[in-house]
Amino acid sequence: MSVQSAGIILYRFIDAKLQVMLVHPGGPHWAKREDGAWSIPKGIYEKDEDPLAAAKREFREETGHEVDGVFIDLGEIKQPSRKIVHAWALKHNFDTSKIVSNLFSIEWPPRSGKIQQFSEVDRAQWFEVQEAKKKILKGQRPFLERLMQQLDYIPKNTEVAHYFE
Structure with missing residues (x-):
């Protein structure tokens, strides 16, 4: 059975531009890595644990703060590591x-x-969502695409056909 992980992507709109909050992993391995290194706050949960409750717990452990509200289920994505990540989005203006x-x-x-x-x-x-696409781990990038689809968001001055490449 694959390892299960759950996380929360916070989002907000500034000047009608979609922004998402990402976290940079600590420790020496990640210290000098930027593009393709950032992540959504997430962590492993047990098979008998509620995934959304685990996502909230992991958010608290990684940021020191609790969040609650109306969550958008972004589904699951199998990572290159074979880990299954389940993510939710929440509109929230978190002070990083x-x-x-x-x-x-x-x-x-x-x-x-x-x-x-x-x-x-x-x-x-x-990060504005276009920059977030560069920063986030490649295996988590589809969560940004799903969020944009759920919000019916198309960045201004962007050709839609090329945005998801």
Whole structure:
């Protein structure tokens, strides 16, 4: 059975432009990676756990804040790693400067015998959806497309046929 993960994409409109909030993974492996490294706040859940409840818990663990409201179900996507991610979208104007993430421990540098702690998420940021397409992990990109379809959103000055390429 595949690993199951659940997450929440926050979105808002600024000057009629769709923006989404993404998080950048913490730790030394991701420190210098930008394009194709950002993610939706998400995490693994057990098969007997409610996926939306898990998504809310993971959002809280990765950002330090709780969110609630009317969620848009964006469905599931199988990642290149074979993990299944289920995502929801929520309209919310989150202050990314107030992020407080949980920590994880790893041996760093490798084979050094030193265990160090790092934030699971080192920062969060709002991106216009076109920029978010470049920043987000490739396997999560379809969630942005599904969100745009659910919101019936077409960016101005963009040829629709080329937008989803």
